[in-house]
Amino acid sequence: MQKVHRQRLAQVQSKLADRKLPALVIFSRANIRYLTGFTGSAGILVVGRDGWAWLITDGRYKLQSREQTKGTSVKIAIAKQTHKVLANILKRLGVRQVGFEGRHCTVAFLDGLREELKGTKIRLESVANIVEELRAVKDEGELTNIRKAAQLADAAFEHALKVIRVGMTEQELAWEIEAFLRTHGADAIAFPPIVVSGERTALPHGQPSDRQLRKGDLVTMDLGAMVNGYCSDLTRTVVIGKPSAEQQRLYRAVWEAQQRGIEAMVAKQKGKKVDSIVREVLDKHGLKKLFMHGTGHGVGLEVHEAPSLGQRSKDILRPNMVVTVEPGVYVPKFGGVRIEDMVLVSDSSPEILTRAPNPPKILSV
Ligand code: ZN
Ligand code: ZN
Numbered sequence: 001m002q003k004v005h006r007q008r009l010a011q012v013q014s015k016l017a018d019r020k021l022p023a024l025v026i027f028s029r030a031n032i033r034y035l036t037g038f039t040g041s042a043g044i045l046v047v048g049r050d051g052w053a054w055l056i057t058d059g060r061y062k063l064q065s066r067e068q069t070k071g072t073s074v075k076i077a078i079a080k081q082t083h084k085v086l087a088n089i090l091k092r093l094g095v096r097q098v099g100f101e102g103r104h105c106t107v108a109f110l111d112g113l114r115e116e117l118k119g120t121k122i123r124l125e126s127v128a129n130i131v132e133e134l135r136a137v138k139d140e141g142e143l144t145n146i147r148k149a150a151q152l153a154d155a156a157f158e159h160a161l162k163v164i165r166v167g168m169t170e171q172e173l174a175w176e177i178e179a180f181l182r183t184h185g186a187d188a189i190a191f192p193p194i195v196v197s198g199e200r201t202a203l204p205h206g207q208p209s210d211r212q213l214r215k216g217d218l219v220t221m222d223l224g225a226m227v228n229g230y231c232s233d234l235t236r237t238v239v240i241g242k243p244s245a246e247q248q249r250l251y252r253a254v255w256e257a258q259q260r261g262i263e264a265m266v267a268k269q270k271g272k273k274v275d276s277i278v279r280e281v282l283d284k285h286g287l288k289k290l291f292m293h294g295t296g297h298g299v300g301l302e303v304h305e306a307p308s309l310g311q312r313s314k315d316i317l318r319p320n321m322v323v324t325v326e327p328g329v330y331v332p333k334f335g336g337v338r339i340e341d342m343v344l345v346s347d348s349s350p351e352i353l354t355r356a357p358n359p360p361k362i363l364s365v
Helices: 002-018 029-036 059-068 082-093 107-116 130-135 140-163 170-183 198-202 245-263 271-284
Strands: 023-026 044-048 053-057 075-078 097-101 123-127 194-197 218-223 225-227 234-239 296-298 305-309 322-325 328-331 335-338 341-344
Touching: 002 023, 002 029, 002 044, 002 130, 023 029, 023 082, 029 044, 029 053, 029 130, 044 082, 053 059, 053 082, 059 075, 082 107, 107 123, 130 305, 140 170, 140 218, 140 225, 140 234, 140 341, 170 194, 170 218, 194 198, 198 218, 198 328, 198 335, 218 335, 234 245, 234 335, 245 271, 245 322, 245 328, 245 335, 245 341, 271 305, 305 322
Parallel strands: 023 097, 053 075, 097 123
Antiparallel strands: 023 044, 044 053, 194 218, 218 234, 296 305, 296 322, 322 341, 328 335
16 A cells, blocks of 8 residues: 555645645645545644655554554654644745645634744645545545445445335434444445435435335435445435336436436546536426536545536546436425436446446335
8 A cells, every 4th residue: 555655645746846836734634544544533744845744643643653654755743732843844844835725724723833833934825626636536446445335335225125114214224224334344334324205305415314214205315335445425216115106207307317417427528517418307307496416526535525516517527537426306395316326437438336226217115
């Protein structure tokens, strides 16, 4: 793993050189893990254009940080007051312009750091997406973990289909999914499973409640595993018993929108364009206004990461990006349908990584 971390650090350093930025302070845990292998819950990484990198963490992670970054060029500093140590490192290295991840830094930390840097010529500048852009394109090792996480999500969904029954609550079904993931090889769940039923399926991100499942209910399950830090994300909507004509109609429209969206997932495609294609299909069915979220997002160390598929997206798809395609329609007081799969982008046709059954007619359980 160390070789891969050395390469990634070198990539960041060359990006800093391109931007004429002497140093970058990284706060995002996922970014720190990606660049160094360090998985602790507290730490700051500062990377210099000239090849140096310091990881500042606290006493709890003294051993772990050394072990996990062995073989990389990362130096470790153990400190109680991380902003002071960071200021000292920046002063000692004589950098003037320093970028920091404004999106991942607290105002309190920044105030403390500014205080320490008073009287120096060091200028702080908020920057975004330097590491995220690298993370969007996956290497083979990452894809292996993502594939495992996707297979586990599929298996958890199959398990849910086996245990689902009238009278059980949404919370009970969510726990079945979570327990399955945790006992079948996930190091964690990617996020707490969403299980909503009946009218509650009109909530795109509703939390499982104590509502009992009934005959004729739509049931939406949105779930994901984490394997070696890498996430999966899968959604299916099923019906208990025989679907009504309206349930079937909504489902069919979402399914068709998702299929058209997936077909469009090729390298060089604009994220915005995939979103438009999906919206056009729903528009044809008179359902566009009932789709109020983006079409998809990248998945990796975080369950939501770059690139994004939405109307405001400026992202362009590249080979080895892993992105969800997840249209949905949500009818207040009736219910909703969402179908989500993870797609691996390549120069040729896209590969669907999640393999849970996805028939054109709603699955009846
Ligand atoms: Zn999801
Ligand atoms: Zn998703």
